[in-house]
Amino acid sequence: MQDATTSPETLWHYEKNGVRKDGVDQQQVIALIRNGTLAYGSLVWKKGMADWAKIEQTELRQHLEETSPPPLSGAMVNNKIVWLLAFAPIIGYLLESFVAGLFGATEAQWERAMAANRYWYVTLALNIALSVLDSKRLKQAGHDISRFKGWVFVVPVYLYQRAKLLNQNLAYFITWIVCFFITIGAHQS
Incomplete structure (x- = not known):
């Protein structure tokens, strides 16, 4: 997944079904968003971040918004x-x-x-x-x-x-x- 031009600082890590997936570049993350593997609520991390964050709380949010609207907030979900x-x-x-x-x-x-x-x-x-x-x-x-x-x-x-x-x-x-x-x-x- 990592080539000679990709530095560890630019690699993203993501969680899927409780398993950490390591070292994908931003273009691969965008592809994962577009094919539905990553969506609102998916956890991601890259070097420099204090902890894992929901993908919509990162710079990757704009790519989510291209594919689908955000989920309804908890206050809007019928309980x-x-x-x-x-x-x-x-x-x-x-x-x-x-x-x-x-x-x-x-x-x-x-x-x-x-x-x-x-x-x-x-x-x-x-x-x-x-x-x-x-x-x-x-x-x-x-x-x-x-x-x-x-x-x-x-x-x-x-x-x-x-x-x-x-x-x-x-x-x-x-x-x-x-x-x-x-x-x-x-x-x-």
């Missing part, structure tokens, strides 16, 4: 689904109770089903479905969600990463954790 997701442990518990009532002929059967946590998969499916739906909305808003990979299936990790991506506070992450512990207590009583 209705993520708030449903934040309360999903409790909503899921109520759905589990409803399903147990449908399949339990008596109150005793319902109580046994709830005590045995027989319909746990209802809450799991709800959490995953809402995470996937929310991640699709983030993608539609222009955000690079490739860093989430399979984390949409591990809801608290997804919520944490989402808050960091959008520069939002951790309110929905904390809400999900609290709701999760409330439902654990409900299942044990």
